[in-house]
Structure formats: C-alpha cells, structure tokens
Amino acid sequence: MKIIGTGSALPEKTVTNDDLAAFLDTSDEWIRPRTGIRSRRVISREKLDALAASAAQAALADAGLDASGVDFILCSNVCGEYMTPGLSCIIQGLIGASCPSLDINAACAGFVYALYTANAFMAASGYDRILIVCAEENSRLVDWADRSTCVLFGDAAAAAVVERSAGKPFFHLRTSSNLDSLFARYAPGNSPYAPDQPPRAFLSMQGSFVFKQAVSTMCGDIRAVLEKSGVSEAEVDLFLLHQANYRIIKTIIDRMGAPEDRFPHNIGNYGNTSSASVPLLLDELKRAGRINRGDKVVFSAFGAGLTSAACYMEWE
Ligand code: UT7
Numbered sequence: 001m002k003i004i005g006t007g008s009a010l011p012e013k014t015v016t017n018d019d020l021a022a023f024l025d026t027s028d029e030w031i032r033p034r035t036g037i038r039s040r041r042v043i044s045r046e047k048l049d050a051l052a053a054s055a056a057q058a059a060l061a062d063a064g065l066d067a068s069g070v071d072f073i074l075c076s077n078v079c080g081e082y083m084t085p086g087l088s089c090i091i092q093g094l095i096g097a098s099c100p101s102l103d104i105n106a107a108c109a110g111f112v113y114a115l116y117t118a119n120a121f122m123a124a125s126g127y128d129r130i131l132i133v134c135a136e137e138n139s140r141l142v143d144w145a146d147r148s149t150c151v152l153f154g155d156a157a158a159a160a161v162v163e164r165s166a167g168k169p170f171f172h173l174r175t176s177s178n179l180d181s182l183f184a185r186y187a188p189g190n191s192p193y194a195p196d197q198p199p200r201a202f203l204s205m206q207g208s209f210v211f212k213q214a215v216s217t218m219c220g221d222i223r224a225v226l227e228k229s230g231v232s233e234a235e236v237d238l239f240l241l242h243q244a245n246y247r248i249i250k251t252i253i254d255r256m257g258a259p260e261d262r263f264p265h266n267i268g269n270y271g272n273t274s275s276a277s278v279p280l281l282l283d284e285l286k287r288a289g290r291i292n293r294g295d296k297v298v299f300s301a302f303g304a305g306l307t308s309a310a311c312y313m314e315w316e
Contacts, residue, residue, distance in 0.1 A: 001119045002165040002316040004129075005065070006283040007058025008158040009051040010270070011041040017151070026147045036246025040154030040271030042139045048080040051157040052087060052135035053094035059131065059159035060095070062286075070161065071127035073101035074117055076110030076134040076275040078304075079141040079184070091133055107182075108242050108303025110134055110275030111160075112311050115299070116171045118162050133159040136274040141184050143202035152245070153203075154271035158279035169313040172224040174217070175305050181206045181213070182304040214244060214302045215251045221310035222256070222300050229312045233258055235296055236312075238285070242301035243267040243277040264290065274303065291315050 016039045017028035031037055043051075052075070060066060075088035082090070086103030106113035111134050118130040138153035182205045188197035218241065226233060233256055241249050246267050253263050266281050273280060278299055285291050293315060300310040 001115075001122060001162050001169055002167045002313070003160050004163045005059045005061070005063025005161040006159065006279065006286050007055045007060070007062055008156065008276075008280045008283040009054035009058065011043045011046050011051065011155050013042050013044045014039050015042050020151055024145075024147045024151070026151055031151050034245070034247065035152060036265070036267050037152065037271045038268045041156060043137055043155045048135055048137040048155070048157070049087060049090045049094060051155075052091050052133050055135065055157040055159040056091055056095050056131055056133045059161050063161040065129070065161065067095045067097035070097060070129045070131040071099050072118075072121060072130045073097060073099060074114045074130060074132045075101065075103045076106065076114045076132070077103055078105055078107055078110075078136055078274055080135065080137050087135060088133070097131075106275070106303070106307045106309070107305055108244065108272070108274045108277065109301040109305070109307040109309045110303075111278045112171070112299050112301050112309035113173065113307070115162065115169065115311050116173060116309065119169055119171070122164050128164045130162050131159065132162065132279070133157065134275040134279050136276045138272070138274055141203045146202065148207060149203050149205055152272050154273050156270060156273035156276040156280050158276045158283055160279050160282065165316060167314060167316050169311050170225050170229040171309065171311050172221050172228065173309045174221070175307050178306050181209050182306065211245065211248060213306060214248050215255070217306070217308045218242075218252055218300045218302050218310070219255050221308050222298055225298065225310040225312045231296055231312060236298050237262060237295040238291065238297045239263045240278050240281050240285075240297065240299050241265075242303070243270065243281060244272045244302070275301070277301070
C-alpha cells in the first residue's frame with residue numbers, strides 16, 4: 001500500500017488562547033507552556049460533513065482521481081451532527097462516489113487504524129484504492145465551561161487516498177480498556193424500560209494519567225513497529241505523531257534521542273484535532289515538499305479506549 005494523495009479542510013474561525021480567556025478562567029500563560037497550543041479552529045457556521053467532503057475532494061485531486069476512482073471509503077470520526085448514518089455515508093453522497101463505505105471510531109488513533117484497515121481490505125478484497133477521511137467536531141464533544149478540556153481541542157478534517165502497491169507497511173496496534181480516564185457519554189434515551197440511565201457527559205479526561213500513558217505507549221508502539229520493519233530509530237526521516245500536547249511530543253523526542261526536526265508539529269495552530277491531527281500534519285508536510293520518495297516515515301497516535309497504533313512505511 002502507498003499514499004497517493006492527501007487533503008485537508010479547516011473551519012474558518014480561529015479561536016486564540018486570549019479569546020478563551022475572555023469567558024473562561026484561563027490564560028495564554030497557562031495554555032501555551034503546558035501544551036504548545038496558541039490557537040485552534042472551531043466550527044461555527046460550517047458543517048463537519050462539508051469539511052470532510054472538501055478534505056476528501058482535495059485528496060482525490062492530489063491523487064489525480066475523481067470520486068469514481070476509489071473502491072471504498074473509510075471514515076474515522078468520534079463526534080459529528082449525526083449518530084446515524086455514519087459520516088462515511090454522508091461523504092460518499094457529497095463527493096458523488098458510488099462505492100461502499102464504513103465508519104470507524106478508534107478515537108485519536110483513528111487514522112492509523114484506518115490505514116491498517118485499508119491495507120487489510122486491499123489484501124482481502126479486490127479493492128485497489130481506498131479513500132480515508134478523518135473528520136472531527138471536538139467542539140461538540142467538550143464542555144465549554146470546563147477549562148481543563150475545552151482549551152485543548154480543535155475541529156478539522158483531513159484525508160488520504162491509498163493505493164495497492166508493492167510497498168509493505170508495518171503496523172503495531174493495541175487497546176488497553178480504560179473507561180474512566182477519557183470518555184464522553186451520550187444523552188440518555190427515553191426508553192420506559194431503562195429509566196435510570198446516567199446523564200450526558202461531555203468529554204472528561206484525567207490529564208496527567210493520560211499524558212503519562214500517551215508517552216509510554218507511543219514510545220513502545222514506535223519501537224515495536226520499527227523492530228518489525230527492521231529499521232532503526234536513527235534511520236527514520238519523519239515521525240508524524242498525534243498532536244495532543246507539544247510536551248508529550250517533546251518527551252517522546254527526548255526518549256527516542258532522534259533529532260527534533262524529524263518530529264514536525266503543528267499543534268500550535270490547531271490544538272488536538274483527534275484522528276484528523278496526523279493526516280492534517282501529513283498534508284501540510286506534503287504540500288510544503290517535506291516528504292520525498294524513499295523517506296522512512298512513522299505514524300503514531302494514541303487516544304480514548306485507550307487505543308494506540310503505529311505504522312511504518314517507506315514513502316513512495
Ligand atoms: O488526544 C487524547 C489524549 N489527550 C492527551 O494526550 C492530553 C494529555 N494530558 C495533558 O496534555 C495535560 O495533562 C494537560 C494539558 C491536560 C494538563 O496539564 P497538567 O500540567 O497535567 O495540569 P493539571 O491537570 O495537573 O492541572 C494543574 C492545575 C489545576 O489546578 P490546581 O488543582 O493545581 O489548583 C487545574 O485546575 O491547572 C488548572 N487548570 C487550568 N488553569 C488554567 C487546568 N486547566 C486549566 C486552564 N487554565 N485551561
């Protein structure tokens with residue numbers, strides 16, 4: 001499998017740390033040194049499905065394809081406007097595709113899980129090209145009165161088209177079930193048979209626990225996937241990590257001992273965009289000409305579940 005096109009789409013509205021401090025007991029002085037975040041994009045008048053479709057169309061155009069050129073659509077999404085149908089079905093209609101589609105929810109690790117799924121689908125079926133779209137409306141998931149979570153997240157959509165090829169990616173996936181440290185809960189239904197359902201819960205996170213888990217899990221996943229591929233840490237040109245907190249990325253850089261410029265980051269501008277963060281970074285780097293044929297690339301992400309995944313591939 002190889003990646004033959006990328007694209008992204010962001011909401012128009014930029015919200016700075018100072019904007020948040022206007023209605024929350026927080027400050028740029030607190031947020032920036034602890035997270036690296038300066039601003040984030042937040043959905044206001046747009047719709048997530050339209051952003052997702054724009055990202056998909058940009059990735060198709062980058063790959064030199066139209067919607068009829070893909071055999072399957074995989075969408076990674078935690079939260080949007082609709083519970084059902086899945087966002088992948090809405091994207092299929094908006095871009096004018098006719099292929100089947102499927103949603104996955106592996107939280108912030110969703111892009112790497114989608115790469116794994118696409119690779120497995122290609123091996124198991126006749127599919128030659130699969131469109132992956134990661135689209136996240138975190139502004140709908142967080143409590144805007146909770147300074148410990150809402151300042152961290154942003155909204156975004158990013159996409160990649162993958163194609164069957166001789167290149168062999170390596171993966172390392174894991175799930176370590178933990179409901180308390182990171183979760184959000186639907187509003188209760190009105191079933192007369194289940195009167196005691198718990199109330200809706202916006203996103204809740206045990207920040208310092210999740211921070212430590214993120215560092216140790218991502219370091220372990222990266223080492224595991226490199227061991228499988230037979231490539232050393234020093235040989236890797238780019239480590240594209242989930243953008244949750246620059247301090248997490250910096251701690252991983254220090255543990256890995258690889259040069260800092262091999263760990264590009266854009267969290268300062270977008271905050272944590274969940275599964276969209278890795279493909280958004282990939283699209284920025286690709287457009288800036290920072291990824292070249294033959295580059296050894298590692299993707300690694302971590303999120304609610306707790307899920308995590310790493311992928312190694314040589315850029316074709
Ligand atoms: O993508 C999913 C995975 N998510 C992550 O990877 C996030 C991982 N966790 C983190 O990035 C960090 O733990 C945070 C950035 C969330 C928090 O940083 P921290 O250094 O662990 O801070 P803390 O949670 O220990 O909070 C320290 C203090 C608390 O006050 P007290 O109890 O010490 O008086 C908080 O109430 O900072 C307070 N605080 C804030 N103050 C101003 C929490 N949020 C804010 C805020 N502004 N926005």
